[in-house]
Amino acid sequence: MEISFFKKRKAYKRQINNEMPDEGANPEKGTFFSGDLQNDIPHINQLYSYPENIDFVLREFTIQTIGKKAALFYIPSLTDEQLIDGGIIKPLITKDKDILDVPSSISVTAVREEKEVEKAIKDLNTGDTLLMVEGQTHAYIIKTAKVAGRSVEKPQNETTLLGPKESFNEKAEVNISLIRKRIRNEDFIVEKMTIGGRSNNEVFIIYNKELASEKVLGEVKGRIRSIKKDAVQNLSLLIQHIEDRKISLVPTILQTERPDRAASFIEDGHVIVIMNNSPFALVTPATFWSFYHTADDHYLRFIYGNVTRFLRIIAMFITLFTPSIYIAITNYHMEMLPTDLLLAIAGAREMVPFPAILELLLLELAFELIREAGLRVPTPIGPTIGIVGALILGQAAVEANVVSPIVVIIVALTGLSSFAISDVHFNYMVRTVRFGFLLAAGLFGIFGMIGCFMVCLIYLTTLKSFGVPYLAPLTPNYKSSGDTIFRKILTNERLRPEFTKTKDLSKDTIRTK
Structure with missing residues (x-):
């Protein structure tokens, strides 16, 4: 009977820790690369059932100028193979090029070192490339992810007459960029959390660090962190784990497919949650009026x-x-x-x-x-x-x-x-x-x-x-722009909603650093 992926990973972790008793590293913190390719390569192959698994590639070559062997691992269905060939392998095998170190030699900008196999495997599963060099007790994680998906299209549910015609798609990086281009500020923060014991799904929490409430932010992170499931594939499933009352008819988390609407909530002190495979974002906290309002209300x-x-x-x-x-x-x-x-x-x-x-x-x-x-x-x-x-x-x-x-x-x-x-x-x-x-x-x-x-x-x-x-700011009464049943003239909307516990209540304040 075949050994499961997790049993293989645990067996590999025990073996490497036994082979590396000290070297200044604590074996309890994870599995570490040994620097011996003859030892590391078979175990990585075993984890991914290579060569039976055709969706996993191992490429071995020699870095000519330094005379060291190297091994490259990647998942072809998640990576840009042209970038790997032209930006990683070709510069390293060129004989007439002096190589001081790997990061300065390849033509891929995002490169970092990783000593723990566990973390390297997680990055490999998201589409990054893993490069190991003989004699080095760390591997290089190279950003080469390229996942197929839809392009940016028009909103299907939240249509508008005068507003932007862009909507989220199933790629988290694209969705973050659609929000980012509307909030050009250094206080714009994107944090990543991983959920799902087997699937390792990534959750991105987006907020403005000068506006978002620490209490609300901590509550969002705490609920996501408390999820104990093997897999949570998208936001439609995540929302059922973190909402306040799971059997209530009343929705308490707003979903929006519009980047402009998500950006406006961030500027009011709300916290946004995004995941891959979900063409919308979650808005927390959400009140009754958030569901009643539409994007066109302020564009008109x-x-x-x-x-x-x-x-x-x-x-x-x-x-x-x-x-x-x-x-x-x-x-x-x-x-x-x-x-x-x-x-x-x-x-x-x-x-x-x-x-x-x-x-x-x-x-x-x-x-x-x-x-x-x-x-x-x-x-x-x-x-x-x-x-x-x-x-x-x-x-x-x-x-x-x-x-x-x-x-x-x-x-x-x-x-x-x-x-x-x-x-x-x-x-x-x-x-x-x-x-x-x-x-x-x-x-x-x-x-x-x-x-x-x-x-x-x-x-x-x-x-x-x-x-x-849920009915704030109507009851209980909070300071706000009074945007409930009817809205005020745009120039008179000078306050952010106080119920979000925002750090800066006034929209007119121009803060300089």
Whole structure:
């Protein structure tokens, strides 16, 4: 039976430590290179099952001017092989070139020394090249990573009319550069953490050291460090490990695919988290208003931006309350309707065999099924699903007296209004809570709706995101620019939100060093 990768690594670590009793190094700190290629090469090959593993390359050659043998290791699927040939091997094997040391001889800028095999293996797994020279008890880690992936494209979910048309992709280095070009400051910090006992996934924490709160930053690092999993491949999985309440309907960590929006959060004192394989960034902490706002709010002029916010808040209330108000009034509070409208509703429902609550629930579930099917089917037939579901099935249901026309209108208005909520997780929350209001109205009428709304409001006041109250700065009251339901004129937004515990509250302060 084959030995696993980790068993091989541990066996190699024990053997090297036994062969290197002192030399000033502490064997407990890791496995060290011995400087003997005949000893080091077989063990590296054993770790990667070479030559059976075709996605691993060993190249041995002699550095002519110093007469020493060298060994080069790399993973071809993660590296730039042309750079390795032209920038590393060719300069070292050239006879007419004086070589003083390896870093000054090769034409790759990022080179560093590493004595521990464990750390060198981690770098090798990320696409770097490992170079060992005979007689040297350290190896050279050379930056040659080149991973295939998408180029920078337009945002798919957070579209904007006047803002930049760039979005994150699956490469962390590209995502960091997209943020970095918007914040040209020496206080811009990127820290790297490694999670996953087997996969060694890299997590990048981005913040401004003069603005971010030490408490929030420590909380983010602590939660990431506490993850005990073999693999966490992307941010969609990471977020489920570090969020405050894992079974709550309410999202407490914002996800954004826009670099400009991530940069604006950093400038307000927030902490951003990025990973490879994830085309978005996490924003911590996040409040209710972060999910309600969009990128276009500040790119549009003051009045236009506030009008769109007003329409968005109206759409959210329509989505939440329109079906439940219909059920409450038609079942319990018919005296609230004008007589003509009441007779029209009764006439439309005369041939419908189902109660109003069941009729509305069936149509709401059908609409959600159509929406989910439209998301999962291939793109070319997506519009066809919408046309068939919304027009043909709706019209056929009315003609068959399964549902009444007014219920079709209510469900269509509710569904269209939900599309005004741009954030995906916030949208899911609103759509799910809508069924709770619908059941409460069916059981207790308007009183049930009010009770359900009060329970939701009380629950929101108890939530926190990395120690920050969810409804801040509205409640509890913090100093800020007042950017909640409506925003102020841009020149009057002079304060960063105090709830992030930022070190510099004023945006007008120009600090010189």
